[in-house]
Amino acid sequence: MIRIAQERxxxxxxxxxxxxxxxxxxxxxxxxxxxLQRAGPETGVPRSxxxxxxARTARAMLADCRLCAHDCGxxxxxxxxxLCHAGAEARFFCAQIEVSDELELIPTFAVALSxxxxxxxxxxxxxxxxxxxxxxxFDAPTMAAKARAALQNGARTxxxxxxxxxxxxxxxxxxxxxxxxTAKLIWKTNAHGSAPARELLEGMFxxxxxxxxxxxxxxxxxxxxxxxxxxxxEENLLWADDHSELIxxxxxxxxxxxxxxxxxxxxxxxxxxxxxxxLRSGFWPAWQAARHTELRRTVSRPESAQAVDLAQRLxxxxxx
Amino acid sequence: xxxxxxxxxxxxxxxxxxxxxxxxxxxxxxxxxLTPVFAGLLxxxxxxxxxxxxxVTRHMSPRL
Numbered sequence: 001m002i003r004i005a006q007e008r009x010x011x012x013x014x015x016x017x018x019x020x021x022x023x024x025x026x027x028x029x030x031x032x033x034x035x036l037q038r039a040g041p042e043t044g045v046p047r048s049x050x051x052x053x054x055a056r057t058a059r060a061m062l063a064d065c066r067l068c069a070h071d072c073g074x075x076x077x078x079x080x081x082x083l084c085h086a087g088a089e090a091r092f093f094c095a096q097i098e099v100s101d102e103l104e105l106i107p108t109f110a111v112a113l114s115x116x117x118x119x120x121x122x123x124x125x126x127x128x129x130x131x132x133x134x135x136x137x138f139d140a141p142t143m144a145a146k147a148r149a150a151l152q153n154g155a156r157t158x159x160x161x162x163x164x165x166x167x168x169x170x171x172x173x174x175x176x177x178x179x180x181x182t183a184k185l186i187w188k189t190n191a192h193g194s195a196p197a198r199e200l201l202e203g204m205f206x207x208x209x210x211x212x213x214x215x216x217x218x219x220x221x222x223x224x225x226x227x228x229x230x231x232x233x234e235e236n237l238l239w240a241d242d243h244s245e246l247i248x249x250x251x252x253x254x255x256x257x258x259x260x261x262x263x264x265x266x267x268x269x270x271x272x273x274x275x276x277x278x279l280r281s282g283f284w285p286a287w288q289a290a291r292h293t294e295l296r297r298t299v300s301r302p303e304s305a306q307a308v309d310l311a312q313r314l315x316x317x318x319x320x
Numbered sequence: 321x322x323x324x325x326x327x328x329x330x331x332x333x334x335x336x337x338x339x340x341x342x343x344x345x346x347x348x349x350x351x352x353x354l355t356p357v358f359a360g361l362l363x364x365x366x367x368x369x370x371x372x373x374x375x376v377t378r379h380m381s382p383r384l
Contacts, residue, residue, distance in 0.1 A: 094338060094353065096337045096338070096353075096355060097337075097355060097356055098353055098354055098355055098356075099354050099355070099356055099359050099375040099376075099377060100351060100352065100353060100354035100375070103374060103375070106375060106377075107356060107377050110353075124340075124352055154377065282350045282351070282352075284342045284350050284352075298342075298344060298350070320374070
């Protein structure tokens, strides 16, 4: 057996986070969502044009960087760095066609930007994800040419990921501005972005592919050195569900079914019923996972079975 | 077939394709960054594995 490794709503909760209720889940196609995404004063403006404008806005925001929930406020344009250590320029450590993501998204041309704002000890790409200086310099026109070639070669989607792509929002948007309007674009994120970052992302990506890693703040702090994790991710998930197609991933971690998967599953069932959920059981003890006793192994079959059983009892919409 | 190597991430991004495998004692294989070429190889090794067969793309060149 081969497993792929990592990788309806509560109105009251939505009001809490400023998300307007808008039920488009039942639309037969994504077209209406796309139209809704572009509603307002910018209606009719091509995505590529909007993306170009927003890329410039995003770059200016690096002077007081608050793209993620760490809210560092450093001037990346002047060489200062915050918790992610990213500067003003972006690098990438991988760009290739892959088939390990959700079946409805593959083959995808996946572009992995270097650097991340989380510090997950079990990160499967380790140094490349953590280190914003890893890999090669990202040139948006060059990468866009590769992406177009991939589409012509049979890729169904284009995926921007990391590390965490949100910390490189300016170049991610510049990349989008150079892609065909018809390309289906995937934003694979840890959902630790800020509200200003979300505003710039509205209407840019067709699918948000979100990792909901931890079910409580203690595990997030212990394993990823990230405070206030659950609130931030839930806020981003509710927003993403209202503004794009959404697929939520959870990577099962050994010893964390009860503390992490269970609360994640229960929250999804209550707040995003029907949302697509990809429960991934292919954890392997990568990078610095050995620092944590329970993460020195893979997920056991009983743990996987328990997790799937919980998902089924809660009525989650599991997707392969 | 393009070269696949075990180093974490693309050593020279854009030049090589990278898939990573972890083979467990019970015979399970965990895969990360699965490329079409490697999916094809795994499919040849075990055509009955549904997880891989659903990911095999037959009409895609490995080159961009």
